[in-house]
Amino acid sequence: VSANGSVLRSEIVGSIKLKVVLSGMPELRLGLNDKVLFEITGREKSKAVELEDVKFHQCVRLSRFENDRTISFIPPDGESELMSYRLNTTVKPLIWIESMIEKFSHSRVEIKVKARSQFKSRSTANNVSIMVPVPSDADSPKFKTSTGSAKWVPEKSAVLWTIKSFPGGKEYVMRAHFGLPSVESDELEAKRPITVDFEIPYFTVSGIQVRYLKIIEKSGYQALPWVRYITQSGDYQLRTN
Structure with missing residues (x-):
């Protein structure tokens, strides 16, 4: 996408x-x-x-x-x-993702990720994991989620947001705050995609x-x-x- x-x-x-x-x-x-x-x-x-x-x-x-x-x-x-x-x-994505990244004065970055299930409420996605890339020099992570849990995966320079059960027709939000080094690198990082994994039983x-x-x-x-x-x-x- x-x-x-x-x-x-x-x-x-x-x-x-x-x-x-x-x-x-x-x-x-x-x-x-x-x-x-x-x-x-x-x-x-x-x-x-x-x-x-x-x-x-x-x-x-x-x-x-x-x-x-x-x-x-x-x-x-x-x-x-x-x-x-x-x-x-x-096929339209069964779990739709929107992301917004905002940098503040070269010392802090905020990432907001919105996840919305685009299937009927009678179905439920299980073991949803959303891997969100962040700048490789980010540190001091703080997270807030409307459901599930988020953790910092430094070896992948990413945030992993996991939702055990995601019913159809629902929308959830995750916010992540990171510190950035005061000296910013001149090298531009390649933009990596967000990846999503899940399974939906009794659904085709x-x-x-x-x-x-x-x-x-x-x-x-x-x-x-x-x-x-x-x-x-x-x-x-x-x-x-």
């Missing part, structure tokens, strides 16, 4: 992971809201997603997928990645949905499929002025 708030580059990289505890070697079929499949079958496409760069685990029958987009497989036991995909989609920014997970077995095989969605921040950087 640029310093003026426009999204410079964004994409969604996703995967479907399995944790399998089944007896025998039953065949499974997975149904997604795949745009190409919906076009083939004449379904409503408004809630379909267009998957790109799809890569499958070796257990998936590729010929079947290429023929009619059916994801059919005999899964290995335990944990594995069934497939990965990419969506070349412009891509819009991908598991429509069904079926066990194809003649003998009345009993099993309980369970699906969990999670969104992680990936590489999220915001340039500063």
